[in-house]
Amino acid sequence: MPRPLRPSSGTASSVVAGGCQAAGMGHITPPMTSRPTARSRSYAPDPAAPGRTCDMPGCGAAGEYRAPKSRLNLHEYWWFCLEHVRAYNGSWDYYKGMTPAEIEAHMRADTAWQRPSWPLGHNGSHHAFEDELLRDPLHVLSAGRVRRGPPPASDRAPTELREPLATLGLSWPTTLDAVKLRYKELAKRHHPDANGGSRESEERLKTINLAYATLRSRLLPEPRAAAG
Numbered sequence: 001m002p003r004p005l006r007p008s009s010g011t012a013s014s015v016v017a018g019g020c021q022a023a024g025m026g027h028i029t030p031p032m033t034s035r036p037t038a039r040s041r042s043y044a045p046d047p048a049a050p051g052r053t054c055d056m057p058g059c060g061a062a063g064e065y066r067a068p069k070s071r072l073n074l075h076e077y078w079w080f081c082l083e084h085v086r087a088y089n090g091s092w093d094y095y096k097g098m099t100p101a102e103i104e105a106h107m108r109a110d111t112a113w114q115r116p117s118w119p120l121g122h123n124g125s126h127h128a129f130e131d132e133l134l135r136d137p138l139h140v141l142s143a144g145r146v147r148r149g150p151p152p153a154s155d156r157a158p159t160e161l162r163e164p165l166a167t168l169g170l171s172w173p174t175t176l177d178a179v180k181l182r183y184k185e186l187a188k189r190h191h192p193d194a195n196g197g198s199r200e201s202e203e204r205l206k207t208i209n210l211a212y213a214t215l216r217s218r219l220l221p222e223p224r225a226a227a228g
Helices: 009-022 082-090 100-110 159-168 176-190 199-218
Strands: 065-070 073-080
Touching: 065 082, 073 082, 100 199, 159 176, 159 199, 176 199
Parallel strands: none
Antiparallel strands: 065 073
């Protein structure tokens, strides 16, 4: 039986090329890799640099990197060279000088962008229903009220202080000394160490700390009588 003829390598290449052209594929070229674009360095100088020397005493390098001067003034800057701004940032402690309670209150306030925030459904109102929102033509619901209508303006606490006052169990008006006294009492009562490490007591103490920090920031200390 005669053996079939095997096409030569040249013939096979022609067949493959012809098949590609017939299929409309044309000439196949390997993909070309593009060079990666240069990335800007993360430690590039600040374009807003004032063009003076480094603020670190004794340094004559250009001050091209800014760093805030303090926690209380984040919009005023020192201008350092790269070496000294790295050292300054490495030793920066935003919470330096704050008590643990102040740090906790500050961190909780940061979660709401430093704006008052209370549990859902708590708006600090003195009454569950205001008269202008509740239709009661027969005065059935208001029969037991001693006083109808909203309280006088002098007796109404600012909106942002109503929930902190309720948390500490205080009424308005109040004083900073009364707030401090009440805070010490509640902090001692609800401290986790005094309640067997209770998680519930810990959360309650966090709420008390936040309420205390809010009231303390708004109330002025009482004037002291001059010594006779």
